[in-house]
Amino acid sequence: MDRQSVYTLSVLPAEFGDDDSRRRSNVQQQLVDFVLDFHIDNIFIYRDQIRENVLVKQYYCNIDIAHLISYNEELAHRMNAEPAEIIPIFEAALKHCTQRIVYPSQRDIQLPEHQLLLHSSASQISIRDLNADNVSRLVRIPGIIIGASTLSSKSTRLSIQCRDCQHTSNVAVNSGFSSTNLPRVCLRERIEGDKSDRCSMDPYFVVHEKCQFIDQQVLKLQEAPDQVPVGELPRHILISADRYLTNRVVPGSRCTVMGVFSIYQSKGSKSSTSGAVAIRNPYIRAVGIQTDVDHTMKGNVSYTEEEEQEFLEMSRRPDLYEVFANCIAPSIYGNSDIKKAIACLLMGGSKKILPDGMRLRGDINVLLLGDPGTAKSQLLKFVEKVAPIAIYTSGKGSSAAGLTASVQRDSTTREFYLEGGAMVLADGGVVCIDEFDKMRDEDRVAIHEAMEQQTISIAKAGITTILNARTSVLAAANPIFGRYDDMKTPGENIDFQTTILSRFDMIFIVRDEHERGRDERIAKHVMGIHMGGRGVEEQVQAEIPVDKMKRYISYCKQKCAPRLSAEAAEKLSSHFVSIRRQVHAAELTANARSSIPITVRQLEAIVRISESLAKLRLSPIATEAHVDEAIRLFLASTMDAVAQGEGHASKEMMDEVGKVEDELRRRLPIGWSTSLATLRREFVEGRGYTEQSLNRALVVLQRRETVQLRHGGSQVYRSGV
DSSP, X not given: OOSXXXXXXXXXXXHHHHHHHHHHXXXXXXXXXXXXXXXXXXXXXXXXXXXXXXXXXXXXXXXXXXXXXXXXXXXXXXXXXXHHHHHHHHHHHHHHHHHHHTOSSOTTOOOOXXXXXXXXXXXXXXXXXXXXXXXXXXXXXXXXXXXXOOOXXXXXXXXXEETTTXXXXXXXXXXXXXXXXXXXXXXXXXXXXXXXXXXXSSOEEEOGGGOEEEEEEEEEEEOOGXXXXXXXXXXXEEEEEEGGGTTSOOTTOEEEEEEEEEEEOOGGGGGSOGGGTTOOEEEEEEEEEEESSOTTSOOOOOOOHHHHHHHHHHHTOTTXXXXXXXXXXXTSOOOHHHHHHHHHHHHOOOOEEOTTSOEEOOOOOEEEEEOTTSOHHHHHHHHHHHSXXXXXXESTTOOHHHHSEEEEEOTTTXXXXXXXXXXXXXXXXXEEEESGGGSOHHHHHTTHHHHHTOEEEEEETTEEEEEEOOOEEEEEEOOTTSSOOTTSOHHHHOOSOHHHHTTOSEEEEEOOOOOHHHHHHHHHHHHHHXXXXXXXXXXXXXXXXXXXXXXXXXXXXXXXXXXXOHHHHHHHHHHHHHHHHHHHHHHHHHTSOOSXXXXXXXXXXXXXHHHHHHHHTTOSEEOHHHHHHHHHHHIIIIIHHHHHHHHHOOHHHHHHHHHHHHHHHHHSOTTOEEEHHHHHIIIIIITOOOHHHHHHHHHHHHHTTSXXXXXXXXXXXXXXX
16 A cells, blocks of 8 residues: 555446446447448458458458448447447457458367458548647658668467466566556466465566567658648657558658557656656557659559549640740749749659669759849749649758758667668658759768669668669759859859759759849739739739649649650760760860750650650650650750850860960970069950950869969969970
């Protein structure tokens, strides 16, 4: 009696226990009737399901709560309010049904324990709305899995033996994180009433060979990034999944978990102060896991017939491509090619797996490089809203581990485990990276592999693994000098290595041109938005709403994977050869390698763009018309960026630069230096060269490490050959 707990003693007659068991058997009989009798259109759903599962030695049944509600509402209500009591009865009922359906003649067959899985389309509750009222109730929570432990074995029935008198007994253990305590005194005395030879206190030990075990896995479910309120950290909760629910999901998969909201006492709190004795940590004992988007991006999203009809009609519109592009960020004026490229990025091409197991990505990556104030970030923000799965991140605040994956240590088991970063969580969607140029080089290198191979390899803290990162990347960056400098080549303006530039399918250089007519139109558009929220292109606003675009994009991705036609392929290959020839000629003329490489990746990029244009129209074949538009987009983006520098440097100017280089070499022996002002006086005023060609020649010599500029660019020092 000295323990601080309520002491109870049974004083009522024993038939109340019988009444309780009678009620249990009554409920069990109702559940058996439900499984055996429930049918829709003369199809006995659960009878058939149990038969199919048991024949392949899988002892579980997946039940829709809506069916239970329609059959017996009171039973469904009890299931919701007292799941801990009803679920074991239901599992016993399933065992009984298996006996009747599969083995009707064999009465004495020993069947294994069955598992009840539940699913429902009823209302969901978010992790941050769970409170004390939900404890021990059935809840349904959407989220994204960020961590999954390895399988562990949990015992359901302990076999214990007394070390003094070898008396054996069995102790049942509840599922979930709940534990059990061994009896303090030997049970033999209570059974036999033999008080003569008493056993010592705490006599029992566990006989592991005779215990029964099940698989258990601990998952970590976090709120989906798009459901977290601004300024809040995403919340997470632990999920205990056992038997057939283990190994269902991997980190990065979005799912809805149905389970019993339970509590457990963490190991550390037992030894803590007496004030925290009654505090427990919440977790969810899963009874059903539904993945929202499966890993092939096919998705099991269901569409109504009217919706499918509407989408098919929409895909037949002759002006769909134009309208769809205009609906992307309609409040931003102009930039029609960029919007068309973003429409292609949202659709994506077709992913291919070759016979030798090699994968070719279908996702399209786009880089927007340009002057400040050209609405790059707004486009990224809009894409985050319209893409079915999207994560927005800024370059300066992103580390390599945050983009790929980080290794965490489990607080209880002290084991290392992986938590996926932005690229892993956006698997099957888009990652928008703003301020791409402000990232540290070592962080930017981390996404090289994710952009081309679409995987992330990890070798940290003894964990070597490969994670999927099948995402498109939409990046926005500023040139080196903040603004694009026309006098310099693209290589001097762009601070990226060719390794990362070749991975972008389309590179747009967004210029803030000074042109009176355009400036007036933009000013009018911006004023219209600020005054009444209506721009010049306000009629577009109502064409396709954002939610409909989102559904249409996921519908296209799910239903369509176009391939190139033979004529289109022929046209493309010949065009690629001519582009390479063109770039090679430009490189010879400029006497320097192009800073934006045109490689086989760019040929694959045009293929992907053609496929995405066909996908937009739900067409199974990408025709020549699609290839023509893809080539036009490619020429307007990447090829235009390649030609930016050459366009300003005419043949005469390049010749003049060559002459100035030779004269500079003669004028400055190795190790000598002179002031820039002196050179300018000699070459521009004395010999009649233009200042532009002198600057260009100095830049070229600097790149070849022939000269160095010192003292803030005022001194020219000849350092090499």
